[in-house]
Every structure is written in structure tokens, then in C-alpha cells.
Amino acid sequence: MTQPTPTQSSPARSNVQALVDTIRGRIIRGQFAPGQRLKEEWLAAEFGVSRIPMREALRALASEGFVRSERYGGTFVATLDAEAAHDLLDVRAVLEPLAAAQAAMRCTPEHLETFRRLLDEGDRAFRERRPEDTRTVKGQLYEHLALASGNSTLIALMRVVRFKIEWATSIELIEQIPEETRNLRAKLVRDMVDAMADRDPARAATAAAAIIDATYASQGWRRVVEARFEAASKSP
Amino acid sequence: MTQPTPTQSSPARSNVQALVDTIRGRIIRGQFAPGQRLKEEWLAAEFGVSRIPMREALRALASEGFVRSERYGGTFVATLDAEAAHDLLDVRAVLEPLAAAQAAMRCTPEHLETFRRLLDEGDRAFRERRPEDTRTVKGQLYEHLALASGNSTLIALMRVVRFKIEWATSIELIEQIPEETRNLRAKLVRDMVDAMADRDPARAATAAAAIIDATYASQGWRRVVEARFEAASKSP
DNA sequence: GACATGAGACTTGTATACAACATTGCCCCA
DNA sequence: TGGGGCAATGTTGTATACAAGTCTCATGTC
Numbered sequence: 241m242t243q244p245t246p247t248q249s250s251p252a253r254s255n256v257q258a259l260v261d262t263i264r265g266r267i268i269r270g271q272f273a274p275g276q277r278l279k280e281e282w283l284a285a286e287f288g289v290s291r292i293p294m295r296e297a298l299r300a301l302a303s304e305g306f307v308r309s310e311r312y313g314g315t316f317v318a319t320l321d322a323e324a325a326h327d328l329l330d331v332r333a334v335l336e337p338l339a340a341a342q343a344a345m346r347c348t349p350e351h352l353e354t355f356r357r358l359l360d361e362g363d364r365a366f367r368e369r370r371p372e373d374t375r376t377v378k379g380q381l382y383e384h385l386a387l388a389s390g391n392s393t394l395i396a397l398m399r400v401v402r403f404k405i406e407w408a409t410s411i412e413l414i415e416q417i418p419e420e421t422r423n424l425r426a427k428l429v430r431d432m433v434d435a436m437a438d439r440d441p442a443r444a445a446t447a448a449a450a451i452i453d454a455t456y457a458s459q460g461w462r463r464v465v466e467a468r469f470e471a472a473s474k475s476p
Numbered sequence: 477m478t479q480p481t482p483t484q485s486s487p488a489r490s491n492v493q494a495l496v497d498t499i500r501g502r503i504i505r506g507q508f509a510p511g512q513r514l515k516e517e518w519l520a521a522e523f524g525v526s527r528i529p530m531r532e533a534l535r536a537l538a539s540e541g542f543v544r545s546e547r548y549g550g551t552f553v554a555t556l557d558a559e560a561a562h563d564l565l566d567v568r569a570v571l572e573p574l575a576a577a578q579a580a581m582r583c584t585p586e587h588l589e590t591f592r593r594l595l596d597e598g599d600r601a602f603r604e605r606r607p608e609d610t611r612t613v614k615g616q617l618y619e620h621l622a623l624a625s626g627n628s629t630l631i632a633l634m635r636v637v638r639f640k641i642e643w644a645t646s647i648e649l650i651e652q653i654p655e656e657t658r659n660l661r662a663k664l665v666r667d668m669v670d671a672m673a674d675r676d677p678a679r680a681a682t683a684a685a686a687i688i689d690a691t692y693a694s695q696g697w698r699r700v701v702e703a704r705f706e707a708a709s710k711s712p
Numbered sequence: 713g714a715c716a717t718g719a720g721a722c723t724t725g726t727a728t729a730c731a732a733c734a735t736t737g738c739c740c741c742a
Numbered sequence: 743t744g745g746g747g748c749a750a751t752g753t754t755g756t757a758t759a760c761a762a763g764t765c766t767c768a769t770g771t772c
Contacts, residue, residue, distance in 0.1 A: 256535075279753070280753080281753070289726080290728075291725045292725080292728095293727095296535055299532055300535065303539045304539075304633060306629075309746080311754080312732075312755075313753090313754080314734095314753070315754090324628055327626075330574060331629045334573075334574045337565060337570075338569075344656050390563075393541075393637065397633050402631070463522075470497070507730080515724095516724070525757090526757045527724090527757085527758095528755080529755075531724090547725080548724050550764095639746095645765075
């Protein structure tokens, strides 16, 4: 019956989206463990709101797949397994090339500029061993690719996939990714952006696919995923 | 200020999922027109519930992209345009081959049997000029493909994409699809299922891609989409 | 006449209260 | 001693009531 340590309450802007983002963040960071029960009243008290907005937040998280709930049955943090994580990568592997191709046809100079800025920031964060920032920038790149595609369906789908991939990869182990793998991927991302600048959808898509291939091929990355689930399976 | 004709209230099982399905259905069928305001109180009265479950239903529909709402700003049926519809097809064009490939590796004999049953049902419904049933079976095939893939992410994403594609294609015009196009696509679906039976992911994916190509190439189908938005743009 | 402005009505957002249902543990009985 | 039923407890689901914000339209001023 022990509930998790009530870390001090967050921003507490009283709108639902803030609750969703905060709770999703805690799930992704593992502060809410897979399988853990999330009682509405307890969470509501934790965030200083009533059950109504908290219910809406939990429903939203359920539709994103981060929690599961059954009628009168309670809400629980969803569980991930290694297979689901790889399935997630498979989905990413088809969405990202599509986004790259569409972005190559539609992106603006501002988009390209932002891509290059993010790439530089990412390089710096990785070189300076700031894994949190490295992950953040990686997420921003992914989000920006979706935005540049101009495909609203893709934007929504890629956002959820991105959150789940962050969930599936524990932050502590990102540092273990071999430097050569990371550099190869960074180079491929630059190739992708160059192809987008040349308005070459095919080349952009190929580069995007190569990024995923490099991720798959990376023994380091695989270890990141596997280790994540060893940790998770310890606390069911 | 005229609200839509209150068609007689639906099943009225008082759970939220039923509300979501019913309202989504009405949006898809055009009974709730794009841009139309959906007042919580009015809808709640229409379905004989209070605003709380209705709010949850509307939030869920917002996360699926069928309605849009801003804080204190009201909820409106989302609008579709032809570009968004084609973007939707592009997404489908990458998801479906992936699902086919994974299903080829994972599907059970029961899955295959269901596929073949649905194919027969679809043929019969089309021959007998029952467009409603034709669409229903088509949806079931699509859903079943996702299920057979065993990829939970794919199942969730394909479900939303499927609903939106139904939304983007008006039912009245399905009959206008040329018979040869329909038959070609039915044959390709059979090829896909055969490839799945042979546990041949590459061939299954190729067949799935060919299905989308046939859809794209179909002048009749294109007319279905375009006509849908001519109709929609009449009532903004 | 055009525009700023404020009161009013209206809609959404949230808290509280209560109803419906699941679960647990006890007691009774075989 | 084991199993079935029942009450006690607790959590979720929903209705009602009220608070907070937005929009409209009339009014007054320049």
C-alpha cells in the first residue's frame, strides 16, 4: 500500500495538459514504475487539484498508452517489454523516412536552419557528456522533423512514438552508446537535412532509413533497451 | 444557433467509450459537420448523461483528432481538407506494409481464417451493392491486419488512421469505385494473405504496398476523396 | 458614424457529494 | 478444515453546484 515518495508538487498550473505532461514525464523517468497503481484521489492531492481534472489527465495518458485502466478497476502504469520496444522501433522506422520525404518537399528555410542549430547543440551536448540535454535535443530533432513534414497525422503519431521511445530507453545508459555509433548517426542526420535542403525526398528518406538501421545495428543501443527492461522486470 | 436534428438517442450504455464511438460515428457519417460547435451540455442532454462523462468523451475525440477545443473556447468538429486526406493515405501507405510484414511472421491460423472469411464477405457485399457492409468489412480487414501484426503500437495507430480514412471518404461515393479497381484490390489483398500464410514478410509487404498504389492510381477513389471535400466545403 | 468599453449572458473548468461497483475478509455452515 | 456467502471498505463513475473565463451587444464618447 506504500505510495511513491511524493516528490514536491510540480508547476501546478491547473490545466489538464500540464498534468498530462508532468505525469507522463514521471512515467518516462521511471518515477512512476510500470504496473504501479495510480489512485485518482492520491494523485489529485499530490498535484493540488480535484479528481475531475486528474481523471481527464489519466484518460489522456490511457489513450497515449502510458497507463491502462478498466471500469471500476483502477488505473495502472502500463508495462513495457523488450518486444514492444522493438515494435516501437519498427514503427519509427517507417514513419521517419516518410516524414523526411515529405519534409524534403515542404520544409521552409527556417526549418532547415532550426535543424542545423539542433544538430550543433546535440553535438555539443554529447561531447560535453550531458546525457539529459543530448536526449532533449534528440527529441526536439524528432519533433521538428515531424513538424517540417507538414503532415498533421504524422505529427501526432510521431509525438506519441517519440515519448514511448524515450520511455523505453533509460537515460542513464545513453552515455554507453559508443561514440562512433553516435557520430555515424549524427552524420546521417546531417545527410538527411542536406537532402531536404536539396528538395530530394528519396535521398532524405534513404538517409532517415539509414539512421534507424544504424540504431538497430548499434550493439550499444540494443544494450540500452535490454537493460531498461532488466531494470523494469525487477519491480513488477 | 440551430443545433443539429437530435436523432433519437443511441444505445445509451452510460459508459464513456460508447459515447466516444457514437459521436465519432456521427462525425464520420457527417451527421456532425466539420466546424460545427459541440456544446457539452447539449450533447450531454442528447445522450442522457451529465457533462462529466461527455467531457471525457470529447477529450478522447480531441486526442484522436476528430474535434478541436481550446480552453474556455468551446469544442468544434475538426475540419478535413484534401491535403490532410492525402497525407493520411501516405501514412497508411507505410503502416500497412509494416503490419503485413509483421503479420506474416506472427499471425496464427485463426487470423488467416478470419482474413479469408472477411474477404469472402467483402466480395459478397460488393457484388450485392451493399456499400455500408462493404465499408464495414473493409474496416474489419484493416483492423484485423493490425491485430495479426501483434504490434500494439501499430494496432493503436492504424485504428485512428482507419477511422480518419473512413471520415475522409463519403459513403455514398464508394459505389462509384470502378469494379475493376475494386477487384484488383481484392486480388491484391488475397495475395497479401497468401504471402502471410507462406510466412513471407517481404512478399506480404509488397502486396500491401501494391494495395495502396492501386488505391492511389484509382481515379474513382480520388474522386471519392475530392467529392467528399466539395461536399464539406459547402457547409463551413 | 466609428470605436472603445462594460454589463450581462453564456460556456467551459473544477470542486464537492453521492451512487455504483469491485474487493476483501470474516463468519457461518457443511 | 475448507468453501460459499455476505457485509464492510474502498475506489471509481457520475450528477449537481458553483467559479472562472469568453463573447456579445448595447451604450456612451470622440
